[in-house]
Amino acid sequence: MVKKKVTVKNEAGLHARPSSVLVKTASKFDSDFYISMYGYKVNGKSILGVMTLAAESGAEMELIFDGPDEEEALKIISELFENKFQPN
Amino acid sequence: MVMRSRIELTGIPASRGIGLGNAYILEDNTEDVSPEKIQTNEVEGHLDRFRRSINYLREKFERLKKSESGEVAEILDAQIETLKDPELNKSIQHKIKNELYRSEYAIYSTFNEYIHVMENADSEWLNDRTIDLIAIRDQLIDIVRNRRRETEVTENSVIFASNISPTKMIELSRQNIAGVVMEKGGLTSHAVILSQSLDIPCVINVKWNRKKLLKGEEVFVDGDTGKVIIRPDERESRYYRDRKEEQERLYQESLKIIDQPSETRCGSPFHLQANVEFLEELPRIEKHGAHGVGLLRTETILFQKTGFDVEAQLKFYREVVQASGGSEVTIRLFDAGGDKLIGDSDLEANPFLGWRGIRMLLDRQDLLDNQLEAIYRLSGEFPGQIKMLVPMISCMSELNKLKKAAENIRTKLEKGSVNIDSELPIGIMIEVPSAALLAEQFAENVDFFSIGTNDLTQYTLAVDRGNERISDLFQPNHPAVWKLIQMTKVGADKHGVPVAVCGEMASKPKEAACLIGMGINSLSMTTSALPAVKAFLCDHTLDEMQLLADSVLSANSPLEAEKLLNQFV
Structure with missing residues (x-):
C-alpha cells in the first residue's frame, strides 16, 4: 500500500470535469484507490464519491493505493493533481 | 375562440440573447417508486434488467458525445462516468441481490441516497448537480419498465420546464430551440452552462403557470434582462423580432472589437x-x-x-x-x-x-x-x-x-x-438621492463615486422596482434621474473625484454613450454587455456623445429622453 498527500490546485476545485478525468484515469489501474479527506474516505474510482467530497481549490487530501500497479498509479494520479487535471 | 391575454414574467437572466418562438412544455417524469420485493428466483432477471438499462443509457450518451467537443463533451463524460460508477452499481446490485428489491426500486433508492447528499451539501455547484442524477435515475427506471418517452420538440420551440438535465439540454439543442425558461436551476447548473456554450437564451427562476400556457403559443425570452413574455401583442412581437436581428448583428460585430483600444472614434479614451x-x-x-x-x-x-x-x-x-x-x-x-x-x-x-x-x-x-x-x-x-x-x-x-x-x-x-x-481608495455608491444632492460635500471626503442607476431610479421616483403593478413607472430615463447623475458629476469635479457608473444604464450602448458625453468615462457592467457597448462607443466621437448628453439632459419627460436616445444611431 502506498499513500501520498496532495492539494487540489485547479481554481474550480474537484468539480464534475476534474472528477471525471480523475476517475477515468484511476479506473485504468488494477489497484484499489481511495481518497481520504476530513475523515471521509471515498472510492477514487467512483465519480459520485469524489464529487460529494466537494473539494474546493486548496483542499488537501490523501491518496491511498493498494494493488499490483500501486506505484505507477500513485505517480500518474499525483501528476493529474499537479497539472490541474488538464489532459496531456 | 377566447382571446387569451398577454403575460409578462421575470426571472434571472442566465444565458444571453433573445429568443422568439413557440411554447413547448417539458413535463417532469418523476414519480414515486414503491419498495416492492421479489423472490430469490427473480434476482437474476432483475440484475439483468438493471445491467441492460445501464448499458442502453451508456450507449445513448456515447452516441450523443460523438459529435460534441469542449464543454458539452466534458459534461457528457461526467454523465457516462456516473453510469460506470462502481459504488453506485455495487449498491444497486446489493439491494436486488441481498435485500430482494425490484430493480426499479433498487435504482430509485440508491440514486436518492446520493441526491440527498448533494441537495444538502454546503456547495452550490454540488446542489446544482442534483438534477443530473434525477434525470439519470428516471431514465434508467423508464428503461427498466420498458417505457419510452419521446419529446417531439419542433424547431424554434421555447422550452418551459421545471428543470432540465444536461443530456436533455443537448438533445434539445439539436432541434434548434429558440430559448429556455426554467422554474429552478442555479447559475452553475449544467443546463445553464450548456445553454451559454450552445448560445441558447435562457432565463431561470421563472414562476410560470402551467394552466396559463398552451403548447405552440408565441413566447419571447430575453436572456439579457430575464424577461419572458407569453403571447406578446403584434406590435411587441415585431419589435422583438427586429431587436433580435439587431442584437445578433451587433454581437457578431462587437466580438471583433474586443482587442481594439477603448477609444472613441476621435481617440478619447474610456x-x-x-x-x-x-x-x-x-x-x-x-x-x-x-x-x-x-x-x-x-x-x-x-x-x-x-x-x-x-x-x-x-x-x-x-x-x-x-x-x-x-x-x-x-x-x-x-x-x-x-x-x-x-x-x-x-x-x-x-x-x-x-x-x-x-x-x-x-x-x-x-x-x-x-x-x-x-x-x-x-x-x-x-x-x-x-x-x-x-x-x-x-x-x-x-x-x-x-x-x-x-x-x-x-x-x-x-x-x-x-x-x-x-x-x-474608499468610495461610495451614489444610489440615494440625498447623496447625489450632496455630491460636492461627499466628494471632499471620499476617493471616488460609483453611481448605481437602478437604486437611484427607484429611490428618486419612489417606485419599488420589484412591484409589478407599477413597473411602468420605473423609468431610468426619467429627467430627474439624469439630472441627479449630472449633479453627481458636477459635485465630484469640484474636488477632482472620479465618477463611474455601475448600474444597468451603463450596459445599454446608447445610455452609455450619453454618460460618456456627460464626462463619465468609466463604466462597469455585466460581462455579457461589454462587447456591444464597446463597439458602440468606439464608433462615435466625443462631440456626438456630448450633443446627445446635452439634449437628453434638457428633455422634459422620460419619453422624450428615450426618443432622443433611440434616434441616436
Missing part, C-alpha cells in the same frame, strides 16, 4: 469594467475585454454559506483579482438587506427603505470588521489594485463611522505588521 458576483463569471472578464472589475458584489459570499470569515473572503477575492489580470478590482461591501435579507433579520414593511447596506453593516460590527480586514489584507497582496466601495450611503455620519471602523482595522493590522495598502 474605461470599461466588469460587474462580477460569481466565480463562474471570471473567465468572461478578459474574454469580453473588461479592464478589471468595477463592481464586485460580495453578498453571494454571505448567501452561499461558504462562510464570511476573513480567510473565506480572502480566498474569493484573490480568485477575482487573479482573473482580472493586473487590473483594478473594486469591492463593494456587503449590500444585504432590502430584497436580499440576511438570516437573522425580521421582515420589514419597506425593506428597500430599511436596514440594508451600510445601515446594516454599522449595526453588525462583526461582519463589517471581518470584511474590512479581508479587504485590507488583500490590498497588501495586491497594492494599488484594490478599491473599497460603500453601499447605501445617505448621510455624512455613516461615512464618518465607516471610515473610523476602517481606520481601526488598518491600525490593528499595521501593529501586527501585516502588509496593507495604506492608500486603499
